[in-house]
Amino acid sequence: MYKIAIIYAGATYESALNHIRIQELLGKIKVIGIGMQDIYAEYVDGYPVTTIENILQQEWDYLLIAGQEQNFAQMKALLVSIGIEADRIFSIMVFSLPMFDMEEYVQFVNRKVSIISNHCWGGFTYHSLKAEFLSPFINMFIPQADYIRLLENYDVYMNEKVKYYKNEYESNLKREYPVALLGDIELHFNHYKSFEEAEQKWYERKQRMNEKRLFVEMQTDSEELAERFDRLPFKQKVVFVPFETKLTSAISLKKINANYSGVFYESVNRLATGQQAFYNILKLLNGERDFLRVSEKM
Structure with missing residues (x-):
């Protein structure tokens, strides 16, 4: 089971949430929390909320970017520039792929096809x-x-x-x-x-x-x-x-x-x-x- 951290919680988060839940129910992932710029609640959908800086310092296997999809490449590059491995940063939108499976996606990323x-x-x-x-x-x-x-x-x-x-x-x-x-x-x-x-x-x-x-x-x-x-x-x-x-x-x-x-x-x-x-x-x-x-x- 992979430990997942999420940063941001906008429209892309909403559209992928049910798919995230399915991977949790299948025992593929566990969401440890959401990092936000503006914290308006202690929990969102049962996930603990903290600052982006705090979530990045926690122990997780993969980081999901749930900000605006058109900014994904830019946000990923910024995270890589502060020392986060590129292969551990995913767009949350991949969870919406037909027949998506977290283990198969990690395998694809690691194989570097x-x-x-x-x-x-x-x-x-x-x-x-x-x-x-x-x-x-x-x-x-x-x-x-x-x-x-x-x-x-x-x-x-x-x-x-x-x-x-x-x-x-x-x-x-x-x-x-x-x-x-x-x-x-x-x-x-x-x-x-x-x-x-x-x-x-x-x-x-x-x-x-x-x-x-x-x-x-x-x-x-x-x-x-x-x-x-x-x-x-x-x-x-x-x-x-x-x-x-x-x-x-x-x-x-x-x-x-x-x-x-x-x-x-x-x-x-x-x-x-x-x-x-x-x-x-x-x-x-x-x-x-x-x-x-x-x-x-x-």
């Missing part, structure tokens, strides 16, 4: 988990044929330098974005305005990579590419496809939902944001076999 993805799935997944980007494959996309070549020769390509190639126009963003080359692989940094910014983020996040804990993801509508992906030697991998398949590493949106239709890549991204009940993301990233939340009729 680096997600490799050819589209937005990796970034959306990290955002959903309120986790640090431990991969350079964020806020960008890679054409499917290029991506599979990269994965088939991973060590070679990851030792290449990122070089500016050209700019392309994005009609949805109504602006140009930089395209770089990693050897002969195109990296489309469509969430960046300049190559310099994209290059800086690539190397900054590349340094954080945990090569021992790679999770490789792909989305493709090509059966040939999906088969090549399935043959890759990565221990943890998944490829999302819109067609029925028996490939070991594939998750078929069509097989799970016979009425599946829509823009395929958008559907895969919605899975990463938790908008569709499909898989348990913590079990998936932790390498557990029973990660699917749906099954075929018996």
Whole structure:
């Protein structure tokens, strides 16, 4: 059972409170108290209330930040600057994740999983988990044929330098974005305005990579590419496809939902944001076999 301290008690605290209670009832956590700036009661929801300074000095395993969610990164950085370990600071909003389990979340944090993805799935997944980007494959996309070549020769390509190639126009963003080359692989940094910014983020996040804990993801509508992906030697991998398949590493949106239709890549991204009940993301990233939340009729 983990001892939990909470700081602040605003709207995010209210929205996550029932989920906190469930983890307590399951015997996963014990909340030792809440630290507040303005103390208006001795107890809130049965939890002792004290100052933030006092709660930080108490013995706890993990600290939950329950302030405004948009300020989480800033508050976490401040706590780290005064000596609190980053891996012990969580957003209280993670408790609202579908099928959340405290023990599985701690396992995910401690494993330091680096997600490799050819589209937005990796970034959306990290955002959903309120986790640090431990991969350079964020806020960008890679054409499917290029991506599979990269994965088939991973060590070679990851030792290449990122070089500016050209700019392309994005009609949805109504602006140009930089395209770089990693050897002969195109990296489309469509969430960046300049190559310099994209290059800086690539190397900054590349340094954080945990090569021992790679999770490789792909989305493709090509059966040939999906088969090549399935043959890759990565221990943890998944490829999302819109067609029925028996490939070991594939998750078929069509097989799970016979009425599946829509823009395929958008559907895969919605899975990463938790908008569709499909898989348990913590079990998936932790390498557990029973990660699917749906099954075929018996």
